Amino acid sequence: MGAVNKTILVLSGGKEAIEGIRIAKGMDLKVIVCDGDRNAPGRALADEFLHANIYDPGAVESALAKYRGKRKINGVITIASDAVRAVAAAAEYLGLPGISKETAFLATEKLEMKKRFKAASVPGPHFAEIGSKKKLRRQICIFGQAVLKPVDSRGARGVLRVDENTDIDWAFDYSMNFSQSGKLILEEWFPGPQISTESLVVDGKSYLCGVADRNYSRLDETFPHVVEDGGETPSRYSPAIDRKLTKLLDRAAQSLDIRNGVIKGDIVLRDGEPNIIEVAARLSGGFFSTFTIPLVYKINIVEQAILLALGEKIMPPLILKAHCHQANRFLFVGPGTVKKVAFPSQDSLPRFVKYFEVNVSEGDVISRLENHTMRRGSVLVIGKSREQSVERAERMVRSIKVEINCKSGGRSECR
Numbered sequence: 001m002g003a004v005n006k007t008i009l010v011l012s013g014g015k016e017a018i019e020g021i022r023i024a025k026g027m028d029l030k031v032i033v034c035d036g037d038r039n040a041p042g043r044a045l046a047d048e049f050l051h052a053n054i055y056d057p058g059a060v061e062s063a064l065a066k067y068r069g070k071r072k073i074n075g076v077i078t079i080a081s082d083a084v085r086a087v088a089a090a091a092e093y094l095g096l097p098g099i100s101k102e103t104a105f106l107a108t109e110k111l112e113m114k115k116r117f118k119a120a121s122v123p124g125p126h127f128a129e130i131g132s133k134k135k136l137r138r139q140i141c142i143f144g145q146a147v148l149k150p151v152d153s154r155g156a157r158g159v160l161r162v163d164e165n166t167d168i169d170w171a172f173d174y175s176m177n178f179s180q181s182g183k184l185i186l187e188e189w190f191p192g193p194q195i196s197t198e199s200l201v202v203d204g205k206s207y208l209c210g211v212a213d214r215n216y217s218r219l220d221e222t223f224p225h226v227v228e229d230g231g232e233t234p235s236r237y238s239p240a241i242d243r244k245l246t247k248l249l250d251r252a253a254q255s256l257d258i259r260n261g262v263i264k265g266d267i268v269l270r271d272g273e274p275n276i277i278e279v280a281a282r283l284s285g286g287f288f289s290t291f292t293i294p295l296v297y298k299i300n301i302v303e304q305a306i307l308l309a310l311g312e313k314i315m316p317p318l319i320l321k322a323h324c325h326q327a328n329r330f331l332f333v334g335p336g337t338v339k340k341v342a343f344p345s346q347d348s349l350p351r352f353v354k355y356f357e358v359n360v361s362e363g364d365v366i367s368r369l370e371n372h373t374m375r376r377g378s379v380l381v382i383g384k385s386r387e388q389s390v391e392r393a394e395r396m397v398r399s400i401k402v403e404i405n406c407k408s409g410g411r412s413e414c415r
């Protein structure tokens with residue numbers, strides 16, 4: 001494959017990146033992991049480690065300046081993080097293939113991204129920049145059901161559903177709290193089915209590698225926050241919708257000038273037509289690129305993305321064929337103080353379980369679930385049908401028993 005003896009720089013050594021680092025090692029590459037956490041679990045798998053905050057492009061460049069002269073780096077990628085700006089900065093600094101800094105900015109700044117989409121007639125919700133509480137009040141009257149978000153956050157932090165009954169002062173301040181640049185965007189709320197896609201982009205053309213249905217069945221429970229509870233792959237709308245998705249993602253990639261790499265889409269269907277909420281110029285987290293796509297479609301998308309990052313030629317998939325079904329669900333706990341936790345041990349799990357993690361301990365004080373970072377566990381399974389995989393995922397989540405002393409003073413068995 002032409003990548004042997006080369007070195008890849010991977011931004012993120014977090015637990016969701018581990019499988020990606022393993023894939024890189026399996027390609028006979030030398031792997032340098034960069035992470036802001038010296039104890040990042042991916043460090044143990046790497047040949048070398050650079051310590052830098054991967055959300056600070058300048059810090060990554062400084063770490064590379066200190067590293068210069070050691071091993072030659074042939075490519076840079078991020079796995080399961082949104083460190084796209086640092087990837088572009090590192091690629092430019094080292095003279096490597098990759099998206100430009102401008103594309104990285106557009107792909108991580110929701111307002112500027114939407115302006116590009118609008119200029120290129122890429123369909124999506126109407127939007128407005130929100131600079132004041134007065135503007136927010138006025139714009140909600142125009143949109144009705146809407147969603148307020150920081151332009152530069154991730155993991156649904158600061159994302160709020162709002163309408164004419166919302167406490168505007170609170171919503172503005174809450175969302176602003178998650179914006180580093182101090183900017184907010186308001187969008188019309190599109191109520192249709194939500195889909196996630198992931199594609200490789202080769203010479204400006206996108207090739208679908210995965211289409212998933214996102215499960216938002218807990219939207220009412222988490223309102224006004226927007227918290228996804230996993231999903232199912234393949235999507236119930238795929239393959240019928242695949243051509244439309246590809247066309248849309250081609251246009252989105254073109255409008256942001258993503259020529260080679262990955263495009264990950266957050267999509268809503270309206271009257272059967274796909275509309276873009278946003279895209280990311282990187283591999284997904286949540287084990288979609290590392291576990292789900294290889295399991296369901298037998299596509300090693302991480303390997304392909306690494307090859308692209310090294311400037312190698314790849315053969316992207318031309319049609320998407322699902323070989324099994326996947327479902328994943330998250331553990332929602334609390335609020336309250338954790339009294340007792342019990343769950344099956346890793347070695348007792350059925351073989352259909354491909355990932356099982358519980359991240360809650362006795363004594364933890366848990367606040368109300370407001371974004372994706374506050375989910376307390378994760379289950380990923382496969383099955384022969386969608387129904388079977390959903391039943392298995394829900395059963396595995398139910399096998400995690402968390403007893404809570406609720407803040408109200410009462411006691412409840414949450415799971």
Ligand SMILES: Nc1ncnc2c1ncn2[C@@H]1O[C@H](COP(=O)(O)OP(=O)(O)OP(=O)(O)O)[C@@H](O)[C@H]1O
Nearest residue numbers: 125147153154155156157159187188189190226266
């Ligand atoms: N206008 C909208 N209409 C319908 N759903 C939306 C809209 N905007 C956002 N959402 C839903 O809320 C989720 C979170 O919003 P968004 O992607 O903008 O925030 P984020 O911080 O980037 O979150 P994530 O990291 O999950 O992508 C989206 O993935 C989508 O499911």
Ligand SMILES: [Mg+2]
Nearest residue numbers: 154155266278
């Ligand atoms: Mg998003």
